Amino acid sequence: MFGVDTSELIVVAVVALLFIGPQELPRVMMKIGRWVGRVRGYARHFTAGIENVIREAELEEMEKKWREENQRILAQYPADRHYPDPPAAQRAAPVMTSPPPDAEPTLPLEAPAAPDDDPTPPSARPLP
Template sequence: MFGVDTSELLVVAVVALLFIGPKELPRVMMMIGRWIGQVRGYARHFTAGIENVIREAELEEMEKKWREENVRILAQYPADGDYPEPTPVMTSLPPSDDQPSLPLEAPAAPDDDPTPPDERPLP
């Protein structure tokens, strides 16, 4: 974190203890913690604002591209143009006489054992 090693942090803590004193050290640390929290809050607010500006710029750019594409499409296919009617793909159902009726059940599998299935022993 910011290139601060454990030994350097220990030296800073000892110097703070010597200059501030053990009685005032907790209050000073709490004040420093609040300042750090406020600075982080300001930084978070600043980065969120920058991200919003970037997002809005990207949206404006996309809207510009969409408008240009819409103008191109409308120029290529004007609303009052004469377009042929599409031919229908299927006008009626296919005749049912051409297709054989499908069986409702699958045929039984071939079986070499002549005994009825009810009389066979369970596997």
């Protein structure tokens, strides 16, 4: 805490006890605590304000870069120009989630499990 050692704090406490007195010391300590709390609050408020200003400056810089990149892209690819279709390899195939209604039924991809692949223990299996 500000480079103050324990022995220095003890010396300050003894001097405060001698000059302020034991009756007034608690009240003075409360006032000092309140003052330190206010100073910390002001410091937090000031720090938050500085961080907000920095954040806003960064956002403005990023928006400027985005606008410049957007202008570059728009200049490179004008809207009134006709562009050729991409090659077939670049076009994505449509993804089918279910077969069409007129499709023939297909066989399952996996064969049914063999009796030896049965996960039940041998003692629980019925006898053949």
